[in-house]
Amino acid sequence: MPAIVERPAQRYVxxxxxxxxxxxxxxxxxxxxxxxxxxxxGVALAGAPFFRYRVLHPGMRFTVEAGVPVDGGFEPEDPVFTGELPAGRYVLDTYVGAPDGLAAATASVLEWGAAEGIEWDRTAGPDGEEWGCRLEVLRSNPREVPDPAQWVTDLLFRIAG
Structure with missing residues (x-):
């Protein structure tokens, strides 16, 4: 079952x-x-890698970032950039399984949120639905856990306000 958690801001590349x-x-x-x-x-990772969904475009297209949390200063070269995941309240749900099940897991979280009256940090933009912060955090390293059915992914969706 999803839970509401507080998260601090986090710098990433x-x-x-x-x-x-x-x-x-x-x-x-x-x-x-x-x-x-x-x-x-020599830049230490400050957490698990993630995908950040920025825009959900019509026709099942996504503007997405592949990111890694870091501490301290690091100035990357294009096409790599730095950013910050915003602090705030998030809905967290953990999914275990292959990536092809993530769409259904995401739909389940969104349905749960709707039933709970949660307002997501998202707006209608010119190119689609823009999210303030919507993450898939990759808790499993495929080199250490080769079976995709065992992969653990945290779904995090920022709550408006």
Whole structure:
């Protein structure tokens, strides 16, 4: 069952792309080189990697960031950039399973929120639904947990206000 949690602001580095579901590996595959670059430069990770959904476009297209939380200063080179996940109240739900089940897990969280009267941090924008902060936090390292059915992903959706 989802829970409401408080989260502090968190600095991160990321790359961004607009993709469809079949194109999602194009952004997902950016995480390993991003983590490798940080490690090579001695930048410590401050948490698990994530996907941040910025805009949900019509036609099942998404503007999404592949990001990694970091502490301290790091000035990346394009196309990598720095950002900050906003502090606030979030709905947290943990999903265990392969990525193909994430859409249903997300729908379940959104339905739960609607039933609870939760107002999400999202607005209608010119290109689609813009989210203040909507995350899939990747708690499992596929190198350590090779079976996708065992992967753990935290779904975090920022609450308005």
């Amino acid at each position: 990321a790359e961004r792309a607009t993709v469809t579901i079949p194109e999602f590996p194009r952004i997902a595959d950016r995480l390993p080189p991003l983590i490798g670059t940080l490690a090579a430069r």
